[in-house]
Amino acid sequence: MDHDGLPKLDGALIHFRLDPRTGVPAYRQLVDQVRHGVRLGVLQPGDQLPSVREVVTQISINPNTVHRAYRELEAAGLAEGRPGLGTFVLAPATPPITAEHQTELQDELDRWVGKARAAGVDDEGIQALVAMSLLERDDRNVNEERVAR
Amino acid sequence: MTDTVTALETSGLGKRYGRTWGLQDCSFLLPQGRVAALVGPNGSGKSTLLRMAAGITVPTAGEVRVLGSSPQDQTVDVLTRIGYLDQERPLYKTLRVEEMLRFGRSLNPAWDDQLARRYLAELDISLRSRVGKLSTGQQAQVALTLCLAKRPELLLLDEPVAALDPLARQRLMQVLLGSVVDGGITVLLSSHALSDLEVVCDYVIILSASHVQLADDLDRVLATHRLLVGPRRDPSAVPNGVEIVSATHTERQSNWLVRAEQPVTDPSWEVVQPTLEEVVLAYLRDQASGGKVSLRSPSAPEHAGNHTNNEDVGAR
Numbered sequence: 001m002d003h004d005g006l007p008k009l010d011g012a013l014i015h016f017r018l019d020p021r022t023g024v025p026a027y028r029q030l031v032d033q034v035r036h037g038v039r040l041g042v043l044q045p046g047d048q049l050p051s052v053r054e055v056v057t058q059i060s061i062n063p064n065t066v067h068r069a070y071r072e073l074e075a076a077g078l079a080e081g082r083p084g085l086g087t088f089v090l091a092p093a094t095p096p097i098t099a100e101h102q103t104e105l106q107d108e109l110d111r112w113v114g115k116a117r118a119a120g121v122d123d124e125g126i127q128a129l130v131a132m133s134l135l136e137r138d139d140r141n142v143n144e145e146r147v148a149r
Numbered sequence: 150m151t152d153t154v155t156a157l158e159t160s161g162l163g164k165r166y167g168r169t170w171g172l173q174d175c176s177f178l179l180p181q182g183r184v185a186a187l188v189g190p191n192g193s194g195k196s197t198l199l200r201m202a203a204g205i206t207v208p209t210a211g212e213v214r215v216l217g218s219s220p221q222d223q224t225v226d227v228l229t230r231i232g233y234l235d236q237e238r239p240l241y242k243t244l245r246v247e248e249m250l251r252f253g254r255s256l257n258p259a260w261d262d263q264l265a266r267r268y269l270a271e272l273d274i275s276l277r278s279r280v281g282k283l284s285t286g287q288q289a290q291v292a293l294t295l296c297l298a299k300r301p302e303l304l305l306l307d308e309p310v311a312a313l314d315p316l317a318r319q320r321l322m323q324v325l326l327g328s329v330v331d332g333g334i335t336v337l338l339s340s341h342a343l344s345d346l347e348v349v350c351d352y353v354i355i356l357s358a359s360h361v362q363l364a365d366d367l368d369r370v371l372a373t374h375r376l377l378v379g380p381r382r383d384p385s386a387v388p389n390g391v392e393i394v395s396a397t398h399t400e401r402q403s404n405w406l407v408r409a410e411q412p413v414t415d416p417s418w419e420v421v422q423p424t425l426e427e428v429v430l431a432y433l434r435d436q437a438s439g440g441k442v443s444l445r446s447p448s449a450p451e452h453a454g455n456h457t458n459n460e461d462v463g464a465r
Contacts, residue, residue: 018348020344020347020348020424023422023424025371026347026348052330053327053330053331056323056326056327056329056330057323057324057326057327058323059348060319060322060323060326060345060348060349061326061348061349062184062326062348062349062350062351063184063326063329063330064182064183064184064351065348065351
């Protein structure tokens with residue numbers, strides 16, 4: 001990957017962070033952040049994930065938790081451990097959002113948020129609506145799967 | 150990660166100070182390669198346990214084995230494999246950092262001077278500094294570095310982050326966890342910073358009222374504890390196969406923190422995953438209220454409640 005013109009901070013391509021308030025287990029937060037990075041194209045196939053030591057000293061996390069997260073990513077086919085070298089990103093099953101799509105979706109969302117605000121819905125209300133919409137969609141998918149079977 | 154080897158094992162371990170037990174009937178296993186949290190209120194026996202494991206304090210009852218040997222035998226072999234850091238962080242304040250290193254080198258056969266110098270360089274601590282002139286955080290870093298340069302297989306840390314500001318705390322943990330990756334050491338550390346421990350540790354030992362309340366894998370602890378929230382009702386309504394660790398009630402609502410080997414499926418309860426902090430506090434609350442629901446310590450009653458006026462029995 002070419003990093004010309006960008007400030008080079010350190011060797012790692014992504015920096016993990018932990019949110020202790022979410023109740024989401026730490027290993028899952030790491031897995032989700034890699035998935036997110038892949039989806040947004042920050043991480044690309046062939047990229048090396050930070051070493052366990054890098055993650056541990058960066059965010060003060062138990063080494064076994066990082067091992068576990070990387071094992072999960074391998075099991076999900078998102079990463080590959082190469083003995084003696086490290087863990088590397090594999091080609092994702094779902095393609096990353098294209099810049100064009102991202103702009104379009106973002107614009108639509110901005111308009112929708114504007115509408116919600118105008119209707120007097122606060123941030124929490126907006127988040128609840130989004131969560132509900134995602135949840136309903138998940139339910140629908142599950143039901144469709146059931147019907148398909 | 151091998152779980153087959155035990156780094157630390159106690160059975161029926163106890164220490165009596167005069168007529169009071171500082172620690173009693175303490176039995177647990179700590180597998181090798183873990184970072185274990187030792188939690189409990191002041192005076193619950195944490196320091197006493199660490200000092201017995203380090204071979205400094207002689208047990209009144211029971212046995213402690215470190216890496217298969219008894220530290221009380223005072224054989225040089227086992228003591229060189231243990232690193233112990235007291236909460237007082239004993240350092241010679243008038244010495245320079247490099248003199249402390251020389252000191253450590255002459256006392257420890259497996260001393261790794263390169264490692265010590267590398268860690269201190271990473272922490273921007275000059276070898277020429279006098280120890281007494283360093284900040285509290287830097288003194289803690291030096292003390293930990295000296296411990297790590299010993300190349301211990303088991304590291305016992307008594308309140309390593311107490312009195313440190315958040316940044317110093319974080320840097321200390323980074324050094325500690327980095328050394329776990331480098332050297333595969335086992336760590337047992339006591340701390341009151343419960344919310345930090347959940348991501349740092351993978352094993353938990355809860356001490357309260359001089360007894361072990363729980364000693365297990367963090368994953369297992371989290372997987373087997375649930376917070377049940379529902380309309381107010383008496384404890385007989387608790388689902389089958391569930392032990393109540395602590396209960397709090399409002400006029401309308403009951404909150405039970407329970408230990409359940411099987412998932413709780415009773416739809417009349419809202420089932421929530423508690424944090425480590427919530428689990429630990431539930432065990433401590435249980436003991437403070439007289440230990441009505443005694444899970445792992447059937448002989449607790451005569452000592453329950455004495456930990457409040459028993460502050461730091463184990464400290465000098």
